[in-house]
Amino acid sequence: MAEEINKKIKTFEQQQWIKENLSYKKDSGSWAWIYHRISGIALIGYLFLHVYSLSPLSQGKAAFQHKMELYSTPFFMVLEWILFIVVLFHSLNGIRIVLVDWADGAKYHKQLYRFSWIIGIILFFAMGFIMFSHEILRVFGK
């Protein structure tokens, strides 16, 4: 009996999980789920890199400053700014998830999603201003 019912249920084909995932119709919640995973993987990767990149701290001032010169170049500053997109999305969507789970957010999760994008874009440019204002002042300032 159970066997027959099992045959009628469409099961998830694990061999073709990418194809299966892509075939689903996606709304804001599904995109949030996908982006949350991608940004989460990126962030744990960055955390490992962050520990590695700060390791010269234990070798004293000269070693650390030498390494920091590399990370203070415009290329790395732009990378840091791009990293902030990932941090922002994961944080704001994370808050959205907590609200959905604990504050009846399922009733307004789509509005929350749009709202978090608006807040995120504003914070992204605000951070850009904070991060690069010193550089901008140095070039165009007094």
Next chain:
Amino acid sequence: MYKYQSSKNSGSKSWVLQRITGLALVVLMIGHYILMHFHPENGHTYDAVLIRMQFSWYRIIDLSFITLGMYHGLNGIWGIFRDYNLKPWLKISVVSILIILGLAFTAWGYNIIFSIPYITNLAGK
């Protein structure tokens, strides 16, 4: 197919912890960004780090940041793997790798923080 597995661990505790650590990380992250990027010197010079590290409470915050980040991140990665119904031997391998990676990098981070000296001749001491 769904298969019932008798277990005392339903994952609900890790679900709650994932949310609590996540919220704590948002608070820590805001502080971290303000401190590190409001002035470029703060985040990028040895002296600035050295001064901050003279306060033990700052070290404790940093240690918690690493611990919470590692737990939240690796628990999240495990959550992704858990969606794909792995074979038992694969489950054990993935969990072991994640735990070893987590412990190793957390220990490395702790070690870096503890290696920064306390300056004994700071004003009056």
